[in-house]
Amino acid sequence: MPASASTNRFLEERRRAALEVYEREPVPTWRRSGFWTTSLKRLRLDELEPRRYEPLDSVQDLDPVVAEAIGEPDELGGLIVQRGASTVLCWLDPEVAEQGVVLSSLERAFEKRPEAVERWYMRRLSEGEGKFPAATAAFWTGGAFVWVPPEVAVEKPLQVVYLLDEPGVAQYAHTLGVVGELSQCRIREYDLAPDLDGQALHSGAFELYCRAGSQVRLAHFQDWGAGEVHDISTKRVEIARDAHCAWTPIHLGGHLTRQTLDIVTAESGSDMRHKGIYFTEGAEHLDLFTTDLKEQPHTNGDTVWKGALTGESRASYEGLIQIVRGAQESHTYLQTHSMLLSPRARTDAIPSLIVETDNVSASHGGTVGELDDELVFYMMTRGIPRSEAVRILVEGYFEEVVQALEDPSLEALVRRRIAAKLEAAEEQVVEFIAERG
Amino acid sequence: MSLEIQNLHVRVEGADEILHGVDLRVEKGETHALMGPNGSGKSTLANTIMGNPSYEITEGGIFLNGEDLTEADPDERARAGIFMAFQYPATIPGVSVANFLRLAVNAGREEPIRVKEFGELLRKNMEMLKIDPQFNKRYLNEGFSGGEKKRAEILQLAMLRPEIAVLDETDSGLDIDALRIVSDGVNELRGPELGALIITHYTRILRYVRPEFVHIMLDGRIVRQGGPELADLLEAEGYEGIRAEVAASAG
Numbered sequence: 001m002p003a004s005a006s007t008n009r010f011l012e013e014r015r016r017a018a019l020e021v022y023e024r025e026p027v028p029t030w031r032r033s034g035f036w037t038t039s040l041k042r043l044r045l046d047e048l049e050p051r052r053y054e055p056l057d058s059v060q061d062l063d064p065v066v067a068e069a070i071g072e073p074d075e076l077g078g079l080i081v082q083r084g085a086s087t088v089l090c091w092l093d094p095e096v097a098e099q100g101v102v103l104s105s106l107e108r109a110f111e112k113r114p115e116a117v118e119r120w121y122m123r124r125l126s127e128g129e130g131k132f133p134a135a136t137a138a139f140w141t142g143g144a145f146v147w148v149p150p151e152v153a154v155e156k157p158l159q160v161v162y163l164l165d166e167p168g169v170a171q172y173a174h175t176l177g178v179v180g181e182l183s184q185c186r187i188r189e190y191d192l193a194p195d196l197d198g199q200a201l202h203s204g205a206f207e208l209y210c211r212a213g214s215q216v217r218l219a220h221f222q223d224w225g226a227g228e229v230h231d232i233s234t235k236r237v238e239i240a241r242d243a244h245c246a247w248t249p250i251h252l253g254g255h256l257t258r259q260t261l262d263i264v265t266a267e268s269g270s271d272m273r274h275k276g277i278y279f280t281e282g283a284e285h286l287d288l289f290t291t292d293l294k295e296q297p298h299t300n301g302d303t304v305w306k307g308a309l310t311g312e313s314r315a316s317y318e319g320l321i322q323i324v325r326g327a328q329e330s331h332t333y334l335q336t337h338s339m340l341l342s343p344r345a346r347t348d349a350i351p352s353l354i355v356e357t358d359n360v361s362a363s364h365g366g367t368v369g370e371l372d373d374e375l376v377f378y379m380m381t382r383g384i385p386r387s388e389a390v391r392i393l394v395e396g397y398f399e400e401v402v403q404a405l406e407d408p409s410l411e412a413l414v415r416r417r418i419a420a421k422l423e424a425a426e427e428q429v430v431e432f433i434a435e436r437g
Numbered sequence: 438m439s440l441e442i443q444n445l446h447v448r449v450e451g452a453d454e455i456l457h458g459v460d461l462r463v464e465k466g467e468t469h470a471l472m473g474p475n476g477s478g479k480s481t482l483a484n485t486i487m488g489n490p491s492y493e494i495t496e497g498g499i500f501l502n503g504e505d506l507t508e509a510d511p512d513e514r515a516r517a518g519i520f521m522a523f524q525y526p527a528t529i530p531g532v533s534v535a536n537f538l539r540l541a542v543n544a545g546r547e548e549p550i551r552v553k554e555f556g557e558l559l560r561k562n563m564e565m566l567k568i569d570p571q572f573n574k575r576y577l578n579e580g581f582s583g584g585e586k587k588r589a590e591i592l593q594l595a596m597l598r599p600e601i602a603v604l605d606e607t608d609s610g611l612d613i614d615a616l617r618i619v620s621d622g623v624n625e626l627r628g629p630e631l632g633a634l635i636i637t638h639y640t641r642i643l644r645y646v647r648p649e650f651v652h653i654m655l656d657g658r659i660v661r662q663g664g665p666e667l668a669d670l671l672e673a674e675g676y677e678g679i680r681a682e683v684a685a686s687a688g
Contacts, residue, residue, distance in 0.1 A: 377489055381487050390527075396530050400530070
């Protein structure tokens with residue numbers, strides 16, 4: 001296992017504690033009621049290494065999946081790319097830097113501004129959460145640190161890219177973001193790989209603190225391609241008093257993904273919108289567990305997840321609303337929808353609710369279904385061929401979440417990728433719809 | 438130029454037969470009314486004409502201008518020139534009225550319609566149907582009132598200009614004002630280029646859209662055919678009166 005590049009004592013302590021947990025904990029298996037199990041028994045962890053790479057000058061020197069995802073260079077506020085175990089690119093628009101924004105590797109941030117980093121590092125994450133959170137906390141290298149000072153508005157997105165471009169690589173990734181009081185910004189994190197021929201691991205931690213009165217738009221875009229990338233990650237967002245965060249995770253591909261996504265409205269007046277997409281294909285396995293945690297009174301939430309499955313893929317979404325004692329006058333809603341586009345795909349959608357106080361409103365709903373025959377018929381009666389009708393209906397189904405990105409270039413990317421996936425599966429999807437009709 | 442239904446027997450998959458041999462011919466330029474009580478098979482006929490896969494034709498056929506469409510997919514029928522206004526139009530999430538109409542218009546053309554031409558056509562037809570211009574940005578039928586849905590159906594009819602239009606209970610659930618707007622729209626579209634089959638439970642719409650031919654359907658059969666006077670007779674006697682007459686003449 002790699003030695004840390006940092007000599008920060010605080011960090012060394014945390015790494016040591018994490019290593020103890022890592023060595024003690026077995027490789028987990030996640031079971032859920034019914035048919036669902038997420039197992040890592042095919043992951044050959046011993047054969048993977050945290051590979052190092054040299055720094056690069058330009059995005060053009062990286063696999064083209066990066067350039068395709070991040071959009072036009074003049075639209076970027078900043079960009080940091082971690083390839084395997086190394087930060088290979090870090091760039092910040094001078095105007096954005098002038099505002100006091102910091103974008104660097106987390107390693108460098110521990111060296112340059114230890115006090116600020118130590119104050120926030122793993123405030124809401126714990127190495128005690130399991131084998132992989134412990135592994136990430138013990139072994140992360142590179143990493144990303146996003147710091148937005150109070151009372152600035154950063155228009156252009158700050159972007160963090162994790163890239164796996166070779167098989168045999170284990171990537172332990174940690175992003176720490178802090179958005180200062182009354183500031184506004186957009187943050188995008190990408191998990192990208194071309195179609196690898198072999199196994200790789202992304203073990204990730206993401207933590208973002210939206211401080212009082214801030215307004216943050218956060219997007220996660222995951223597309224690990226068709227290789228055997230295993231992604232086991234924990235992402236947590238804390239929203240302080242009167243702050244608002246709109247968090248839109250997009251999952252478009254990964255051999256096996258187990259992610260815990262938590263959004264904590266931590267102080268009175270904090271407000272969140274959490275809208276996500278997943279689209280699985282082939283033999284992919286996706287396991288998502290989100291928690292909408294309300295810790296204080298007068299907090300709001302709105303969660304919507306929409307998924308679709310083709311091939312023999314498996315997707316499970318469990319969404320928990322938890323309103324703790326004392327968080328009165330909280331209002332939140334969670335809905336999850338899953339659409340089967342293949343007879344061999346399997347999915348479940350489990351919304352659940354723990355309310356420990358009174359005088360709140362919280363509701364949830366979940367649907368698992370197939371594309372509605374009557375809608376396909378309706379469109380066909382307007383002369384639209386079945387394959388096109390199916391494509392339009394699936395794209396339309398996702399549109400609510402795509403538009404929640406409020407980010408034209410990212411919206412265009414997501415639409416493009418969904419269209420490409422539908423095209424790849426067109427024959428089987430159309431056959432499935434026609435046979436049912 | 439005509440739609441011809443020959444000896445049509447239809448059942449819902451796995452259930453009993455609903456239509457027991459229906460014959461009907463609608464020529465271009467004609468307006469027909471098909472009337473019947475609930476459960477008589479009117480909507481089954483409309484859906485079967487359009488090729489709804491939930492309905493199975495066990496005997497007989499459907500022809501447009503002599504071309505056999507009995508086995509054709511719904512989109513082929515649409516492109517051949519048949520249109521149906523739905524009794525309960527589907528909601529299409531994420532697809533705006535304007536986008537949907539553009540897709541539908543282009544589905545029937547070799548070359549896509551020019552943006553300007555499409556915009557003018559849409560504006561003109563929305564004006565005719567007294568539809569708010571903001572309407573075309575909304576997702577099709579999402580959150581629409583009953584009257585708005587029916588107007589959106591007639592808007593599609595106006596945009597697509599089929600040879601044969603089947604209006605399946607377009608009048609149901611409309612208040613008088615909405616009925617008048619929809620009827621005016623249909624009258625505007627009538628002419629030598631359109632054959633219309635208006636399916637209705639009530640005689641009310643026929644006061645606004647006068648048909649040349651009236652057919653009365655009971656229990657999956659057309660039992661009376663005639664001119665507009667048949668609708669007046671029905672209004673006077675009701676379906677039970679007609680049913681009694683049919684039973685008497687059969688007996």
